[in-house]
Amino acid sequence: MSRNKKLIKDTQIYAIAMFGPQLINFLLLPLFTSYFSTAEYGQWDLIVVTVSLLLPFISFEILTSVYRWLLEEKDFNKRKEIISTGFFYTIRNLTLFCFLAIFVMIYFNIEYQFLIIMMIIFNILNNFIQKCARGLGLNKQFAILGITQTIVTLVTQMLCVFVFQIRIETFFIGAIVGNASSFLLGCYMLKFHQYLAINYFSKQLSESLLKYSIPIIPGAVSFWVMNSSDRFIISAFLGLSANGIYSVANKLPVLINMVKSIFQLAWQDSAILSYKDQDRDQYYSEIFKRYFRFLMPSCTILITLTPFLMKLIVADHFYIAWKYTAILFLGAVFLALSDFWGAAYHGSKNTKVILKTTLIGAMVNIIVNLLLIQLIGLYAAAISTVVGFFVMWLIRMKSKSKTFEIDIDKKDFIILFSILVSFLILTYLENVVINAVLVLMSLALFYLYNKDVLSKLFKFLVAKVKK
Structure with missing residues (x-):
């Protein structure tokens, strides 16, 4: 396939993954701006940008390195080494983050702290599985994961608003359920277990991945x-x-x-x-x-x-x-x-x-x-x-x-x-x-x-x- 044809084909696939969900978000804007006050919108926005700041420090952006290395590698065992190394490194970081978060929860009273922790964990896991899908060239599967995440998120948010009449927690619950659903579906679609083996973890490769991601x-x-x-x-x-x-x-x-x-x-x-x-x-x-x-x-x-x-x-x-x-x-x-x-x-x-x-x-x-x-x-x-x-x-x-x-x-x-x-x-x-x-x-x-x-x-x- 020529470069231009591949670029067009990939753009079409990514468009399917992103355009529909963004359109739904756009159409729901009148609902959310009527239901939530300007102050509530402002508070949620601050939480989102704060979480966005924390994510690179927790993940070390290792998932970006995994995508970059997978894109050029066609050998199954090499791919298994890349994914295993990246995933177990990510799990290690998430474990350390959870211990630190528990310490913070004991000594500091932060509003919505448990929901914030869960949102961060599933955001990183979902991003990892989606980067793997792209790196493996499984763009159609990547598109399905993106669509699934958005639909589940929006359905969850609408249930929270119309059925349970929940306020700002609506956004947290939607984000957590949406990311978790996409991650689990991704594990199934990619047959993720076949790429994971602790003996495939490579310290040398992890250093190369970190050199790129740091x-x-x-x-x-x-x-x-x-x-x-x-x-x-x-x-x-x-x-x-x-x-x-x-x-x-x-x-x-x-x-x-x-x-x-x-x-x-x-x-x-x-x-x-x-x-x-x-x-x-x-x-x-x-x-x-x-x-x-x-x-x-x-x-x-x-x-x-x-x-x-x-x-x-x-x-x-x-x-x-x-x-x-x-x-x-x-x-x-x-x-x-x-x-x-x-x-x-x-x-x-x-x-x-x-x-x-x-x-x-x-x-x-x-x-x-x-x-x-x-x-x-x-x-x-x-x-x-x-x-x-x-x-x-x-x-x-x-x-x-x-x-x-x-x-x-x-x-x-x-x-x-x-x-x-x-x-x-x-x-x-x-x-x-x-x-x-x-x-x-x-x-x-x-x-x-x-x-x-x-x-x-x-x-x-x-x-x-x-x-």
């Missing part, structure tokens, strides 16, 4: 700082209700992040597998050109639709969130560009550059946020996110330590970026007629830059229908 930990923490530290700064300076508003403001940019994540999963596989190809740079550049032409007009459409969509899907007391959502879309674009380069760095196993650039971006994010938060309120958090991700992408793109080259079509970049920023500014006029015109122009822009892809897609669908 630089990812501060990188992951820095990414957390850039993506989530806003919540703590907002809560400290503006309060939990303001954080609840900001949390909802991030829901629509999830659509861009979803598209990015779908493509990124497939692109990371492809970038790693094609890294040693002679025409690697040409291939990377061609894929980036197509990706950029899809990403920028898509984001422009969503920015112009933001006021209309927020009016439809959130309760009135959350509507003001749209003003920050529009800016956060721009941040989502720069994150997508950063991750594109990040996949190429993973291909060369050069995770140190990812660490360095994420650290710098995180520091920029915090500094800009702290300087502006008391002057312009929630706008500071949105703007600092954009600036942080932009700096991260810029440094990754210009880094002298990279061993690959990705050419950027300067004409495309200038035109599409200028249009996006212009439409973003015009959206703040809050004029219904102007916004409607901007939506139509954005749709035309998307067609203009993607008509060849749309034409091929149309012909493909027609051929399928005729069959």
